Amino acid sequence: METANIEGITQAGIPGMLHLTPTLDSEFVALGEVRSLDNIAETPKGVPTPALITRAIHLLNPYKNIEFLDLGLTIKPKVDYFKIHDFGIVPSGRIDEDAKIDAHNVFEQGVEFGQNYTTKDEYIILGESVPSGTTTASATAVALGYPCKDKFSSSFKNVPNSIRETTINKALANIQESDELFDILAKVSDNMIIFVAGFILGLNNKIPLILAGGTQMASVLLVVNKILEVMEGQIDTSNLALATTKWVYEDTNSDIAGLLTMLNFPINSYYADFDFALSNHPALKLYDEGEAKEGVGAGGTLVYGFLNGLTKENITRKVEGFLG
Numbered sequence: 001m002e003t004a005n006i007e008g009i010t011q012a013g014i015p016g017m018l019h020l021t022p023t024l025d026s027e028f029v030a031l032g033e034v035r036s037l038d039n040i041a042e043t044p045k046g047v048p049t050p051a052l053i054t055r056a057i058h059l060l061n062p063y064k065n066i067e068f069l070d071l072g073l074t075i076k077p078k079v080d081y082f083k084i085h086d087f088g089i090v091p092s093g094r095i096d097e098d099a100k101i102d103a104h105n106v107f108e109q110g111v112e113f114g115q116n117y118t119t120k121d122e123y124i125i126l127g128e129s130v131p132s133g134t135t136t137a138s139a140t141a142v143a144l145g146y147p148c149k150d151k152f153s154s155s156f157k158n159v160p161n162s163i164r165e166t167t168i169n170k171a172l173a174n175i176q177e178s179d180e181l182f183d184i185l186a187k188v189s190d191n192m193i194i195f196v197a198g199f200i201l202g203l204n205n206k207i208p209l210i211l212a213g214g215t216q217m218a219s220v221l222l223v224v225n226k227i228l229e230v231m232e233g234q235i236d237t238s239n240l241a242l243a244t245t246k247w248v249y250e251d252t253n254s255d256i257a258g259l260l261t262m263l264n265f266p267i268n269s270y271y272a273d274f275d276f277a278l279s280n281h282p283a284l285k286l287y288d289e290g291e292a293k294e295g296v297g298a299g300g301t302l303v304y305g306f307l308n309g310l311t312k313e314n315i316t317r318k319v320e321g322f323l324g
């Protein structure tokens with residue numbers, strides 16, 4: 001997603017190589033190593049990707065299956081023997097210059113995938129890796145009329161509000177009064193948000209689904225909410241939940257609970273009571289200081305880990321082991 005290339009807007013990855021962030025995250029979750037670069041993705045301040053948490057939990061209590069959705073990757077992950085669902089979706093453009101997403105097509109592909117998706121597993125944990133995704137999530141929700149300007153989190157401890165606000169304002173300026181719902185999404189959103197909204201509606205509650213993420217997944221739900229308003233439809237959410245991290249839940253610069261209260265349908269939501277208080281590793285302590293909060297399914301997989309008997313100490317030591 002080209003919005004990530006706006007200077008200073010995100011630290012979710014390696015400067016100049018942000019397009020590789022989801023590729024590297026996918027490789028690390030599946031293989032425990034990256035193959036498309038020499039090292040794992042980390043921020044300029046040295047915060048390692050939350051993919052470490054997701055991978056650690058997999059090693060401690062393996063997921064039955066790992067699959068990937070290519071929703072516009074520039075470089076495909078080198079993950080032999082793992083299913084990559086390819087939808088032929090191109091990367092979305094910068095929202096400040098009109099993202100030019102084929103939003104209706106992306107949404108319809110999400111719906112179709114949800115309708116046809118089958119699994120022998122009990123439930124799905126769906127994570128995301130989208131650099132600058134909280135900016136597009138915020139722009140999406142604001143553009144759809146939700147009063148939520150200051151409710152979205154960031155990969156930064158000190159949110160670059162001036163850069164984010166300028167970007168979002170430029171994005172909103174591209175919207176015309178005549179624009180309908182999918183015209184708006186085409187200009188200010190991202191492929192992940194639009195596709196997953198379609199997937200939720202296509203899945204139609206037939207398989208329990210955990211949205212493993214923070215305010216970006218809340219934005220997905222707000223899009224679902226708006227689509228249902230426009231279509232005068234309803235949704236059964238008894239098999240739908242959102243699970244995030246303690247870092248998102250306690251973030252004073254965002255308000256995920258407030259975002260979820262804007263929905264017209266009930267949603268089960270949880271956060272994992274996990275931090276790196278048991279670690280002395282300086283890179284991991286940055287998480288507790290607010291320099292990274294969520295991503296790559298970390299919150300959902302932490303909840304999964306705790307439900308399967310893992311402890312904070314188990315998970316901490318396994319994550320530390322990746323860093324040496």
